[in-house]
Amino acid sequence: MLFNSISFLIFFLIVTTTYFILPHRYRWLLLLIASCYFYMNFIPVYILVLLVLIIIDYFAGRFIEHSKGKRKTLYLILSIFSTCLVLFIFKYFNFFNANLSALADFINWNYSLEYLSLALPIGLSFHTFQSLSYVIEVYKGNQKAEKHFGIYALYVMFYPQLVAGPIERPSHLLHQFYEKHRVDWNRIIHGLQIMLWGFFLKLVIADRAAIFVNAVYNNVYFYSGMPLIIATYSFAFQIFCDFAGYSLIALGCAKVMGFQLMVNFKRPYLSKSIPEFWRRWHISLSSWFRDYIYIPLGGNRVSTGRLYLNIFLVFLISGLWHGAAWTFVIWGALHGFYMVISQSTELYRKKLSSFFCISRFPKLHNILKILITFNLVAFGWIFFRANSLADANYIITHLFSNLNLDFLRASVIFDRSNLFLLIVFIVFMEIVHFIQEKKGIRSIFYKLPEYLRLLAYFLLLLVILLFGVFTNTKFIYFQF
Amino acid sequence: MSKNKKLLIKFLILAIIFLDCLLIINAVYTHNVLQKKIIYQKDIDYANFLHNLPERHLQFAFFGDSHAEYALDLNAITSSYNFANSGETYIITYYKLKKILEEDKLKIDHFFLEIDPHTFSDSISIGGGISSNLRFFSEFIPFQDIKKIRSSDSVIKLLLEIYFPIFGQGDDFRMLLSKKELDIQKGSIFNFEKFTDSDINYSLNLAYINCFGSKNTSRINPLNLQYFLKTLKLIKRNNGTIIFIKYPLSKEFQNHTIKQNLSSEEYYTTLFININKTLESDYAILDYSNLLQNSSLFADPHHLNFNGAQIFSQKLLTDLQKF
Numbered sequence: 001m002l003f004n005s006i007s008f009l010i011f012f013l014i015v016t017t018t019y020f021i022l023p024h025r026y027r028w029l030l031l032l033i034a035s036c037y038f039y040m041n042f043i044p045v046y047i048l049v050l051l052v053l054i055i056i057d058y059f060a061g062r063f064i065e066h067s068k069g070k071r072k073t074l075y076l077i078l079s080i081f082s083t084c085l086v087l088f089i090f091k092y093f094n095f096f097n098a099n100l101s102a103l104a105d106f107i108n109w110n111y112s113l114e115y116l117s118l119a120l121p122i123g124l125s126f127h128t129f130q131s132l133s134y135v136i137e138v139y140k141g142n143q144k145a146e147k148h149f150g151i152y153a154l155y156v157m158f159y160p161q162l163v164a165g166p167i168e169r170p171s172h173l174l175h176q177f178y179e180k181h182r183v184d185w186n187r188i189i190h191g192l193q194i195m196l197w198g199f200f201l202k203l204v205i206a207d208r209a210a211i212f213v214n215a216v217y218n219n220v221y222f223y224s225g226m227p228l229i230i231a232t233y234s235f236a237f238q239i240f241c242d243f244a245g246y247s248l249i250a251l252g253c254a255k256v257m258g259f260q261l262m263v264n265f266k267r268p269y270l271s272k273s274i275p276e277f278w279r280r281w282h283i284s285l286s287s288w289f290r291d292y293i294y295i296p297l298g299g300n301r302v303s304t305g306r307l308y309l310n311i312f313l314v315f316l317i318s319g320l321w322h323g324a325a326w327t328f329v330i331w332g333a334l335h336g337f338y339m340v341i342s343q344s345t346e347l348y349r350k351k352l353s354s355f356f357c358i359s360r361f362p363k364l365h366n367i368l369k370i371l372i373t374f375n376l377v378a379f380g381w382i383f384f385r386a387n388s389l390a391d392a393n394y395i396i397t398h399l400f401s402n403l404n405l406d407f408l409r410a411s412v413i414f415d416r417s418n419l420f421l422l423i424v425f426i427v428f429m430e431i432v433h434f435i436q437e438k439k440g441i442r443s444i445f446y447k448l449p450e451y452l453r454l455l456a457y458f459l460l461l462l463v464i465l466l467f468g469v470f471t472n473t474k475f476i477y478f479q480f
Numbered sequence: 481m482s483k484n485k486k487l488l489i490k491f492l493i494l495a496i497i498f499l500d501c502l503l504i505i506n507a508v509y510t511h512n513v514l515q516k517k518i519i520y521q522k523d524i525d526y527a528n529f530l531h532n533l534p535e536r537h538l539q540f541a542f543f544g545d546s547h548a549e550y551a552l553d554l555n556a557i558t559s560s561y562n563f564a565n566s567g568e569t570y571i572i573t574y575y576k577l578k579k580i581l582e583e584d585k586l587k588i589d590h591f592f593l594e595i596d597p598h599t600f601s602d603s604i605s606i607g608g609g610i611s612s613n614l615r616f617f618s619e620f621i622p623f624q625d626i627k628k629i630r631s632s633d634s635v636i637k638l639l640l641e642i643y644f645p646i647f648g649q650g651d652d653f654r655m656l657l658s659k660k661e662l663d664i665q666k667g668s669i670f671n672f673e674k675f676t677d678s679d680i681n682y683s684l685n686l687a688y689i690n691c692f693g694s695k696n697t698s699r700i701n702p703l704n705l706q707y708f709l710k711t712l713k714l715i716k717r718n719n720g721t722i723i724f725i726k727y728p729l730s731k732e733f734q735n736h737t738i739k740q741n742l743s744s745e746e747y748y749t750t751l752f753i754n755i756n757k758t759l760e761s762d763y764a765i766l767d768y769s770n771l772l773q774n775s776s777l778f779a780d781p782h783h784l785n786f787n788g789a790q791i792f793s794q795k796l797l798t799d800l801q802k803f
Contacts, residue, residue, distance in 0.1 A: 005634075005637075006634060006636045006637055006640075007634060183484075185483075185484070185487050215689070218694045219685070219689050219694055222685030222686070222688070222689060223682075223685070402679075417651050417654060418651065421651055454494060458494075458498060458501075461498070462501075462502075462505075463650075465502070465646070465647050465648075466505075466646060466647070466648070466649070466650030467648070467650040467651065468647070468648055469648060470637075470647060470648045471611075
């Protein structure tokens, strides 16, 4: 059941209405049943995989809390091992098998392990990380183990954030299931506003950009020059609007019922540096990696060389988290490289800016930094989206080979009006982001007369209905 | 009145106003914009043609997609009509033909059916060919059949597409500004471009993708083939003669498909095994794929332009004497 489907809207309406009608003590059960139903709409039998993981981590949490010393650590290791094992089997086994097989061929070693034909359970990478953060926080003593099995199960599979995040922390989410949420129309309207904006990003921008991106990236060898450039920039906006759109719909859904989820994106394409980009992009994941991999590796309290290695390793693993393919590993490594270069050259770049007097014009300087950061990120997206390393290599080596716009003349795929609409909507979105960055859009918006605010919602909904692409395209991050 | 009740009433009033506006926009779209689409214009042309026929009888009827739509100038061919439409699959052709023969009661002697190399490919057959313009197709395809063809879509989605065709089609409103009338002649429309005037390589790649999609798409979509065979049976039940026709393709396009290792031999062998099971050998074939070697006669690598259509139609007229 995709968020951008009529069946989800009906599901949301029924679940939310029933939630407020039911007495508080039964609400967790409603949400759990609804979440199970939501999950089973994808591949029903995989609910058993989720159930096994929930049981393991529920008991691991209880045992860790009541244990000390080596036994405590053992339960933690067992929990982490079993969770990671499930992730490895479903997501990484075939990738590692293929690479081992290639290596075996190279060294003439007789290797014949069969591939597994298992579909990836939806949202596996997300809810495993959410479960891991739970057991780790219980181990550290920051979180009491949840005694109520149903509430713990709901923490793992709360439907708004089950399949593509945000990856919540137990201290933020668990206690909310015990709170009594009343009907608060202001909160409900705010939640619906957030959802509306999420649908705009997904249906009007992301799915429209996907038309160009898929046409080019699925047939790269047929294109060179401007089509590749347009498709790459389109993908930069597609992936942002797709993922941020999903996160906003999830946030809005949860807010309507009274739950607060983490904000996952903060206008990342207005970042002035790569480190800033990662403080604004997929915040729940980057903070997870910071807290559970980067800091345990020593964080920034190590030597410079070790620091750079830690940063690089974290991004390499992050790349692998996104997908079992070398393109994702290279993408992660590229961002690791960006981060290291950014940190190590900060002083030199400041000196360079002073030398060229750019720092005397802060607005121009900021625009330059934003443009450079955006282009560095867009370049990285080539690896993220390309179907193979060979495709990525082709794209990079042919980006600037033919820069005329002749292809717009007789192209069904790069239909001029479609492209024009996409640009208009992206510009509109970025204007909204810019206002949000500077002043906060809510504070400005709520100063307007009520009839103007209603007109704005009306027009946004109309734009979604008239210009949305309703071909039920999946969210990109569902594959992770 | 409590705050909640006031809010609820306000919400209901706004919802009613919004729905009314949507209905008005939808009505404007349906009556003023949708009718300007080629598919509707051609339907009006057919209705006028049928109305002006002295008796409900045609000697030659042509069916297919854009290859047939652009290739034929039937003005010199009496008692003929070009029913082809861009992007038309045999799923659509079957139901259209059913309406023509059973509802319009048009008697047709010879049926010319397109069987070009891309005619049954998966990339042409997305959504059975009815993933867009569903409102138009719902006029002659029963809803039960639409549900089976578009089985991955919910009933609500299908109904919304039929009764609210405006959803997702906002950019069609630019057609309101368009004053140019479409020149349709006995069902054919003409393109005056030459693909040799632009980037030939780009045109070839685009044509290839449009026809055959990405590398792993299938050459013969099972649903499209199924309806093709149903079309053959329908024609036979109405005592029609079947002639399969391959339309001219530019030599550049044919070379390009060979370079991409696209084998037409296997494709046609499979196709004719299926045809022979239905028709035995009771059909004729007209193969014009290599007829025109001059690339300036093509609007793009696989569609004839106006000049190409003139030359091709003259040749066809000569060959039609035997029928």
